[in-house]
Amino acid sequence: MSFGPPPSPFTQSQRAAEERRSRRVRVWACAALALVAVVCVGGWFLIAGSPDGGDSGASDKAAAVQQAPDDIRETVEKRPRGTAGHLVASVQDRIKPNQDQETPGTWATDKVLVKGNNDALEAVDIDSGDEAWRHDLTGSICAWTKHVTVDGRTAVAFKDKEKDGACNQLALFDLDSGKKLWQVVIPWKESALGNFPNVAMTKGVVSSAWARGSAGYDMKSGKRLWERKGVANCREGGFAGGKSLLLRLDCTTSDYEPTTKIVKIDPRSGKEKWRYDVAESVGLVFIVSSEPPVLAVAAGEDDVSDLISLDERGKYRATVRLDGGHYKVDCAGDIIYSAVDDCSDIAVGGDQVFITSGEDVDGSNHQTNRIVSFDLATGNPVVKFEAGPDQMIHPVRMSGDQLLAYRNGTDNYAPFSLVSLDPRTGKEKVFFYFTVLDEAMSLTYTKFSDVIVENGRIFFGSNMVRGEAIKGKPVPEWLAFGVGSAG
Numbered sequence: 001m002s003f004g005p006p007p008s009p010f011t012q013s014q015r016a017a018e019e020r021r022s023r024r025v026r027v028w029a030c031a032a033l034a035l036v037a038v039v040c041v042g043g044w045f046l047i048a049g050s051p052d053g054g055d056s057g058a059s060d061k062a063a064a065v066q067q068a069p070d071d072i073r074e075t076v077e078k079r080p081r082g083t084a085g086h087l088v089a090s091v092q093d094r095i096k097p098n099q100d101q102e103t104p105g106t107w108a109t110d111k112v113l114v115k116g117n118n119d120a121l122e123a124v125d126i127d128s129g130d131e132a133w134r135h136d137l138t139g140s141i142c143a144w145t146k147h148v149t150v151d152g153r154t155a156v157a158f159k160d161k162e163k164d165g166a167c168n169q170l171a172l173f174d175l176d177s178g179k180k181l182w183q184v185v186i187p188w189k190e191s192a193l194g195n196f197p198n199v200a201m202t203k204g205v206v207s208s209a210w211a212r213g214s215a216g217y218d219m220k221s222g223k224r225l226w227e228r229k230g231v232a233n234c235r236e237g238g239f240a241g242g243k244s245l246l247l248r249l250d251c252t253t254s255d256y257e258p259t260t261k262i263v264k265i266d267p268r269s270g271k272e273k274w275r276y277d278v279a280e281s282v283g284l285v286f287i288v289s290s291e292p293p294v295l296a297v298a299a300g301e302d303d304v305s306d307l308i309s310l311d312e313r314g315k316y317r318a319t320v321r322l323d324g325g326h327y328k329v330d331c332a333g334d335i336i337y338s339a340v341d342d343c344s345d346i347a348v349g350g351d352q353v354f355i356t357s358g359e360d361v362d363g364s365n366h367q368t369n370r371i372v373s374f375d376l377a378t379g380n381p382v383v384k385f386e387a388g389p390d391q392m393i394h395p396v397r398m399s400g401d402q403l404l405a406y407r408n409g410t411d412n413y414a415p416f417s418l419v420s421l422d423p424r425t426g427k428e429k430v431f432f433y434f435t436v437l438d439e440a441m442s443l444t445y446t447k448f449s450d451v452i453v454e455n456g457r458i459f460f461g462s463n464m465v466r467g468e469a470i471k472g473k474p475v476p477e478w479l480a481f482g483v484g485s486a487g
Contacts, residue, residue: 006335055407069151070204070219072242076400077420077431080456082487085418085434088457089113090481094474095467103479105144106450106461109152110174115461115480116141116156123178126457126482133178142167143208146342146450147201147241152176153219155199155206156354157186167196170208172219182222186215187454198339200241205267207245211235212249216270226270234261240287240341248340260285260296264314274314286331287341289348297330304329304343307353309376318322318379320353326384327355327372330447344446349398350423351376352383356394367410371395371403373423390414394446396453404453406442408436416444418458418483431456432485440478450480457484 067074091113095101105116112123112132119140123132134203139159146337148154149352152175159165171183188197188210197210203342205225206217212230217223231238237248237260260278262285265271276293278285284298293310307320307329313481322329331343347354352373359367369392371385396404403421407414418431436444443449461480468475 006342033479052170066465067150068203069149070153071150072147072201072203073150074398075454077404077453077456079420079429079431080190080485080487082430082485083430084486085416085432086485086486088482088484089126089129090440091115091117091122091124091479092476093117093465093479094151095465095477097467097469097472097474099467100464101467102140102464103462105146105156105479106452106483107146107154107175108452108454108457109148110455113459113480113482114175116144117479119158121173121178123175126484135173135178135180137171138162138169139165139167142196143199143339145199145241148175149201149219153181155201157197157199157208160185161194170199170206170217172206172222179445184217184222184224186210187213187227200237200239200245200341202241202245203266205245207239207241207265207267209236209239209247214239214270216265216267225268228270237453238340239265240290241353242289243291245342246287246290247292248287253280258283261316262287262293262310264293271342276310276314280306282382284331285340286343288329288343288346288353290291290341292348292351294348294353294376296331296346302330307355307374309379317377318375320355320374320379322355325358329355344451345394347395347397347403348376349403350401352423354395354403354423359392366390367392369393371405371421373403383426385421385426385428394451396451396458400452404456406451416483418453431458432483432487434483437478439476440481443478443481459483 038233053313101118103117107114112125114121119137121135125132137158139161141156141158142155145155153172153173154175157170159167160169168188170186172181175179186208197208200207204219205216206219213228214236215227218225234249234251237250240246245265245267246444247263247265249263251259253259253441257280259280262276266273282297282299286296288294288296295308296304297306297308299305305322309317311317329343329346345356352375354371354373357370357372359369368387370387371393373382373486375382387407389415391407391409393405393407405419405421407417415433415435417433420429441460450460459482465477
């Protein structure tokens with residue numbers, strides 16, 4: 001395992017090393033984005049990529065929410081002083097040529113970047129770029145959560161080599177130190193070849209669901225708080241955590257037709273608070289947000305076709321139709337095992353859901369798109385942010401009442417950038433611009449990778465890498481990297 005250089009721009013020594021490996025380094029020119037006026041048309045705000053939205057001197061309006069140490073963190077980001085970005089950390093590994101290796105899970109704090117790598121957790125220190133810690137597991141990681149507590153803890157499940165590879169080991173880790181805080185055996189009795197459990201976290205509780213049941217564990221001690229047994233004609237598809245805990249039940253009717261139910265669970269007692277029955281015509285269901293409840297569903301299609309919002313009592317509110325692919329939401333449950341809440345290019349906040357449009361193509365290297373928000377109460381469009389010519393824009397997450405997003409160029413010249421977008425005013429503020437080496441470019445594809453913004457930095461992490469070689473020798477493959485402001 002190797003780790004990237006200390007925090008500095010892509011240096012001449014790094015470029016020289018890449019040239020010795022005969023790998024081309026792509027450097028994109030940083031061009032200033034043109035300021036375009038905000039136009040109001042038909043109830044839409046049309047925003048075309050103003051670096052500071054015409055309000056460079058205004059203070060950030062997002063306010064931090066007071067949280068307890070065991071809450072799921074909802075950090076509010078502050079813009080750095082400078083807009084030049086640089087590499088702050090990377091995790092790399094040499095993998096056997098032509099071999100696929102799973103690298104599940106990417107997390108970051110203000111101190112470390114942590115990457116799951118097959119049967120280990122590995123961390124790099126953001127300040128020095130050196131290895132911070134490594135924790136070897138008894139088997140490969142088989143389930144994890146993207147959520148992290150305010151004080152920097154997260155949970156993963158991994159296989160037990162002593163039990164024929166059963167995915168039954170659940171542990172909580174401190175990300176800054178790498179210390180394993182507790183480990184329990186979950187009562188998972190499925191075949192080792194399928195139906196892995198999933199992992200979710202809410203305030204003070206770590207939960208796991210598997211086909212025939214589920215359980216919740218106290219976050220401080222690891223003590224089991226409750227256990228649910230399987231429901232007749234249903235399998236427990238998985239939990240979605242965060243502010244609340246929602247469970248997806250995958251069931252069959254008396255006529256053996258598949259159907260789905262969404263259940264809100266009290267995380268401390270395991271008791272049901274409400275249940276929502278998804279229409280029988282719907283095939284796949286993913287939980288985009290637990291609070292407010294937002295579902296991504298595939299109605300008669302393999303891809304997500306609609307978004308459904310519910311109220312705090314689990315009652316139907318509205319539907320957002322994706323218009324046959326005109327809008328795009330990717331949910332990869334087959335890649336993320338039994339995860340039911342892993343969807344890319346989507347964020348929920350301020351009673352709106354933010355998604356991307358499909359690509360607009362003008363020639364082989366001229367693609368663009370936009371972020372569009374919809375009102376969760378009505379399903380109607382509210383605001384639109386244009387990526388700009390030869391650029392693609394992707395929502396990452398909310399930061400208070402602001403939306404964090406990143407752009408990438410499609411013409412080999414426009415740089416990447418991390419930005420915040422104000423849904424109320426339509427204004428945009430640039431955090432920083434940055435470039436990406438060819439070797440790490442695949443990590444920036446949101447459909448297949450993790451994208452995290454934390455402590456003013458953006459991080460990218462793969463979920464699987466394939467080994468390559470030069471002259472028969474494995475070369476370092478990028479598993480994760482982070483970028484921060486050089487100012």
